[in-house]
Amino acid sequence: MAKQAAAKQAKKPVSRKDMSRIRWTMREIMRNKTAYVLVLPFMIIFFLFTVIPVVVSLALSLTTFNMLQWPNFIFFDNYIRLFLDDDLFIKAIQNTLIFAAVTGPVSYVLSFAVAWFINELSPKVRALVTLVFYAPSISGAVYTIWGVFFSGNAYGYVNAWLMRLGLIEEPIQWFQNAAYVMPLCIVVALWTSLGTAFLSFIAGLQIVDRSLYEAGAVDGVRNRWQELWYITLPYMRPQLMFGAIMAITGSFGFGGIVDALAGNPSVDYCAWTITHHLADYGNSRFEVGYASAISVVLFAMMFGANLLIKRLLSKLGQ
Amino acid sequence: MAKAKKLRIRKHAVVLNRSRGGDTGIGIMLFLLGAFMFLPMVYAISQSLKPLDELWKFPPNFIVHNPTVKNYTDLFRLMNTSWVPFSRYLFNTVLISVSGTFGNLILSSMAAYALSKIKFPGRGWMFQMIVLSLMFSATAASIANFITMSLLHWVDTLWAVIVPAWGSTLGLYLMKQFMESSVSDAVLESARLDGSSEFNTFIRIAMPMVKPAWLTLIVYSFQGLWNSGASIYIYSEELKTFNYAISQILSGGIVRAGAGAASTVVMMIVPVVVFVITQSNIIETMSASGMKD
Numbered sequence: 001m002a003k004q005a006a007a008k009q010a011k012k013p014v015s016r017k018d019m020s021r022i023r024w025t026m027r028e029i030m031r032n033k034t035a036y037v038l039v040l041p042f043m044i045i046f047f048l049f050t051v052i053p054v055v056v057s058l059a060l061s062l063t064t065f066n067m068l069q070w071p072n073f074i075f076f077d078n079y080i081r082l083f084l085d086d087d088l089f090i091k092a093i094q095n096t097l098i099f100a101a102v103t104g105p106v107s108y109v110l111s112f113a114v115a116w117f118i119n120e121l122s123p124k125v126r127a128l129v130t131l132v133f134y135a136p137s138i139s140g141a142v143y144t145i146w147g148v149f150f151s152g153n154a155y156g157y158v159n160a161w162l163m164r165l166g167l168i169e170e171p172i173q174w175f176q177n178a179a180y181v182m183p184l185c186i187v188v189a190l191w192t193s194l195g196t197a198f199l200s201f202i203a204g205l206q207i208v209d210r211s212l213y214e215a216g217a218v219d220g221v222r223n224r225w226q227e228l229w230y231i232t233l234p235y236m237r238p239q240l241m242f243g244a245i246m247a248i249t250g251s252f253g254f255g256g257i258v259d260a261l262a263g264n265p266s267v268d269y270c271a272w273t274i275t276h277h278l279a280d281y282g283n284s285r286f287e288v289g290y291a292s293a294i295s296v297v298l299f300a301m302m303f304g305a306n307l308l309i310k311r312l313l314s315k316l317g318q
Numbered sequence: 319m320a321k322a323k324k325l326r327i328r329k330h331a332v333v334l335n336r337s338r339g340g341d342t343g344i345g346i347m348l349f350l351l352g353a354f355m356f357l358p359m360v361y362a363i364s365q366s367l368k369p370l371d372e373l374w375k376f377p378p379n380f381i382v383h384n385p386t387v388k389n390y391t392d393l394f395r396l397m398n399t400s401w402v403p404f405s406r407y408l409f410n411t412v413l414i415s416v417s418g419t420f421g422n423l424i425l426s427s428m429a430a431y432a433l434s435k436i437k438f439p440g441r442g443w444m445f446q447m448i449v450l451s452l453m454f455s456a457t458a459a460s461i462a463n464f465i466t467m468s469l470l471h472w473v474d475t476l477w478a479v480i481v482p483a484w485g486s487t488l489g490l491y492l493m494k495q496f497m498e499s500s501v502s503d504a505v506l507e508s509a510r511l512d513g514s515s516e517f518n519t520f521i522r523i524a525m526p527m528v529k530p531a532w533l534t535l536i537v538y539s540f541q542g543l544w545n546s547g548a549s550i551y552i553y554s555e556e557l558k559t560f561n562y563a564i565s566q567i568l569s570g571g572i573v574r575a576g577a578g579a580a581s582t583v584v585m586m587i588v589p590v591v592v593f594v595i596t597q598s599n600i601i602e603t604m605s606a607s608g609m610k611d
Binding site: 025028029032034035036038039041042043045046048049050051052053054056057060067110113114117118120127129130131132133134135136138139140141142143144145146148149154155156157160161163164191194196199200202203204206207213217221222223224226227236237238239241242245246248249250252253255256260275278279282283288291292295298299302303306 | 431452
């Protein structure tokens, strides 16, 4: 025992305790120079285009910056203006929250449900069904077909059918009517939402340890629902966490669908979202300070959603 | 209690606790959801094959009766008569997709190897920041990025689209998780003891073992860039992408309805085919995607 320890000492002459934390860290850094060479290129790009913009947004949101004049520091005036003096922003927040609160959870549950449904199919059939469900999320602008489906004239499939059945006299202008735009955009967003999370769930379900199911059956698991709740879901917590993050990120960035189907701006701004507001002030009016405040609010909402999900997932299987 | 576990044998596996009622219910659900997902795709393809009189027929046919490829030939004719030649848009998209993906692959695999297989001070918080970044969609950073781009004089150049793609974090995350679970430390350690340099170990030993992960990264990055439309950093018409040009055709209204439908089908073919080829690799990579907290 002592010999072994001595041998170890000889190999690694300096242990963590022989020196101060700083010197030890410096030594470790020198020893792993290659590691830094390997991560550095990525980290430079990552910091330049992701981390620094976030910090800069936070700072600029407290100023009047407009790309031309030197920014004035105005504390929280931008935020006060946003929440108290900008009706369109309040509408954008409402729409964004409605959209995220519906599409996020529904697409998450749908992704898991479908992955679970197809889990016991034979591998070939499973691959085919996976393709059917996954294809809309990677097919780019193909969601514009929904615009043809719900086209505002009698040649739209939905209008044609409603008219044939005698339910309506005149074709409905689906994407020109404030009452229909949001629900329809939500449906289309859901149609395109079985993406990365879905694949992660499919893979996760495949690697659940089979012997757990047998042990569960012996221990009194009596149907597939109990099996799901007590064995599968707790076992899949890592995938569920990853999937949740993907679902949240997806549910806050859906401006493109609205623009393509309902136009920008949509009728009466009925589907106006934070992303639209952000682009309007940032890229059209160059009120960068104000736009930064908008993006900080967006950050905060995404962050809050993630904290909430973490809370909920820790309760699985209990 | 008398009714013990239900054990049934299916073609390929022994399954426990499966009632026929449940199987049927799930089958019906799956069928309905499948129809919801699949029918619009069918309609898109059917629409693209319709001759003009069928496109404007009341009531409309769901499935085309007299299929024609005229819409596709129209699409190519439209492409040839556009102000900026279509080959230019296509070139831009290919250039962005290939160079963006290539850069992302190189930088991500280097970083993923270091983060998963070398224990160096700082790797913990570096990875944490990458996980954090997955939670935010890039739009939220677009305002500040515009300032960066103008400082770099990259506004209205393709660099503004390509270089940020190199730092995309999803591919790095997936590759790091996959390396952690499928490249054994023992193998790397013995290579190091044999005198292989860290860089050599990475290229010769670790990289060949994570082929599914780099295929996945390529597919993801390529798909994202292939579908990228109008960028806020690009003004010049001759620097815009194929997807942007397609969306211009789509918004052309009645005259171009047929060509528009054909263009969506053209756009979707590439990503779908790529996924069909790489599906098993992607699923394999995804099995390591879980996030341990």
